Amino acid sequence: MPPYYITTPIYYVNDQPHIGHIYTTTVADIIARYHRMTGDDTFFLTGTDEHAAKVVDAAAERGLTAQEWADENAAAFETTFAKLDMSHDDFIRTSQDRHKRKVEQYVRMLIDSGDVYLGEYEGWYDAGEEEYVPEKRAAEHEYKSPISGRALVRRSEKNYFFRLSAYRNELLTLLEQGGEVDGCTFKVEPQARRNEIIARIKEAEDVPISRKGRTDWGIAVPGDPDHTIYVWIDALFNYLTTVDTDERRHYWQGGAVHLIAKDILWFHAAIWPAVLLALRKCAGYEWVNLPRVVYAHSFWISEGQKMSKSLGNFIDLEKIDHYVETFGLDALRYFLAVRGPMGTTDSDFSEHAFIETYNSDLANTFGNCVSRVTKMIGKYFDGVLPRAVDLPWPVVKYKTYEIDVPDEIIASGQAEHTSEGVMELNLQRLTSDLRETSSERLLHLQLSDAQESAMSIVREVDGYIDKTQPFKLVKDETKLPEVGTILYNCIEALRIASVLLWPFIPNACEAFWQRMGLDYAAQMRANDEHDNKFSEWTRWGQFKPGTPIEKGASLFPRYQPPKT
Numbered sequence: 001m002p003p004y005y006i007t008t009p010i011y012y013v014n015d016q017p018h019i020g021h022i023y024t025t026t027v028a029d030i031i032a033r034y035h036r037m038t039g040d041d042t043f044f045l046t047g048t049d050e051h052a053a054k055v056v057d058a059a060a061e062r063g064l065t066a067q068e069w070a071d072e073n074a075a076a077f078e079t080t081f082a083k084l085d086m087s088h089d090d091f092i093r094t095s096q097d098r099h100k101r102k103v104e105q106y107v108r109m110l111i112d113s114g115d116v117y118l119g120e121y122e123g124w125y126d127a128g129e130e131e132y133v134p135e136k137r138a139a140e141h142e143y144k145s146p147i148s149g150r151a152l153v154r155r156s157e158k159n160y161f162f163r164l165s166a167y168r169n170e171l172l173t174l175l176e177q178g179g180e181v182d183g184c185t186f187k188v189e190p191q192a193r194r195n196e197i198i199a200r201i202k203e204a205e206d207v208p209i210s211r212k213g214r215t216d217w218g219i220a221v222p223g224d225p226d227h228t229i230y231v232w233i234d235a236l237f238n239y240l241t242t243v244d245t246d247e248r249r250h251y252w253q254g255g256a257v258h259l260i261a262k263d264i265l266w267f268h269a270a271i272w273p274a275v276l277l278a279l280r281k282c283a284g285y286e287w288v289n290l291p292r293v294v295y296a297h298s299f300w301i302s303e304g305q306k307m308s309k310s311l312g313n314f315i316d317l318e319k320i321d322h323y324v325e326t327f328g329l330d331a332l333r334y335f336l337a338v339r340g341p342m343g344t345t346d347s348d349f350s351e352h353a354f355i356e357t358y359n360s361d362l363a364n365t366f367g368n369c370v371s372r373v374t375k376m377i378g379k380y381f382d383g384v385l386p387r388a389v390d391l392p393w394p395v396v397k398y399k400t401y402e403i404d405v406p407d408e409i410i411a412s413g414q415a416e417h418t419s420e421g422v423m424e425l426n427l428q429r430l431t432s433d434l435r436e437t438s439s440e441r442l443l444h445l446q447l448s449d450a451q452e453s454a455m456s457i458v459r460e461v462d463g464y465i466d467k468t469q470p471f472k473l474v475k476d477e478t479k480l481p482e483v484g485t486i487l488y489n490c491i492e493a494l495r496i497a498s499v500l501l502w503p504f505i506p507n508a509c510e511a512f513w514q515r516m517g518l519d520y521a522a523q524m525r526a527n528d529e530h531d532n533k534f535s536e537w538t539r540w541g542q543f544k545p546g547t548p549i550e551k552g553a554s555l556f557p558r559y560q561p562p563k564t
């Protein structure tokens, strides 16, 4: 049971949760669920980033203390994630003592080792983002904020600096050559983001990690309370502070998977790994490893336009509630996973695309196929799962592929040569191939491809029914064993598809399992030993003939938009 540690960014507590936050957290949730099912000792972390100066101002405007305001808004994130059934193992808040104490300790260690030093900094400051913009980038953006477009201000101050330049070469070697350097592997994905960060690291200078000024909100530089640790450094440390305990440290050593969007690539793919390399050199922290992957996805836009406060077009909680109430939570998760911006292009969140995906995949494919098969079992076998028997080829085979099939598959009877010299495969073989592809893709965070392979099993079941036509065969009583075999094959393929689809649409899959008399949900909850349930459940032939099969209401009723 190897450890698997996956994180989301910790979200600014000044904002209300919106589709962007929910997206990254859903993706992490899907991946965490998959890993738990495969038996990995999984830890999934999300939380809130609270020490921004903006929090103090926003709180003051409302006559609250910063802590009160942060409590209120962090609760909004926690409630939202609970409502959306996120399976995170912890929710870290940077205003918590457990976090603050560790950050102080890390910064002290870095001051002692010389990687953090006091210096003078002059540069272009982006007040909205609370960060300095390097000269070249500032010039490229005509000295306006690359994020908000507001004018940058020239500022100089005494700051504590992190010696990023000392780690430039090591980082470049890791990123350009891959593989292991000094026990650390480290990847930035997708490829285009890796190239982007390599170019930026080449010009990396030391970075300020504190701002001058005493504050009650934030963490003071140890030994120098006139400086406050810059909110970005404070926030990045959350990934480590949460698991830097005797019970959890092993999660870090397995190499974290940091899921982020492209907006915060620099901090995660350059500064953070360099800070970790620096920490590794400190006594007692030699175990600190680099993340195994920093994965930066792209952005959701809304109905064709960038989401912005001024346009008021955020897919906010109210809209999200509407989608969940109308289509169900699984439909939202599914849409995010299938149409989401995991690659390097942005995705459009549009009602039209949502309905189209829902109807074509969930209602017409998964929901419909489950109804179709269970209905036939109900009608022809009184709702009791029939037995599969050895049958001649015309019933078992159904699909023609012009590919090379290995000899052992032909020998096992799962495929044969046809008169045209091509091969024919049966449903069992197709299902097991698609299962392999799907899980391989999920391991590489290719969500929509993984789901596509899983959903292909369902499409194959539909194709198999169309080809073998059990509804016609059943008219001849002597053909009943063949009909039983066909339906057994269908339900078995659907069972395997449901295991693959569970991380995406857990509620529908659990409802399906319940109707099939399968106690997978309970087994998963009780899996303290971290058994690989996934490989156990995706093996063909587990359904017991004689099992009562309940038909039940449609898992995903087709959606008809109201007529206007």
Ligand code: MSP
Pocket (backbone or CB within 6 Å): 008, 009, 010, 011, 012, 015, 019, 020, 021, 023, 024, 049, 235, 236, 237, 238, 259, 260, 261, 262, 263, 264, 298, 299, 300, 301, 307
């Ligand atoms: N607090 C920092 C992160 C610190 S992590 C050590 C921050 N917070 S944020 O609230 O602005 O969240 C940014 C993250 O939210 C993005 O990296 C992404 O994960 C998610 N998204 C915010 N808007 C998004 C979209 N429009 N589309 C997709 N995801 C987006 O930055």
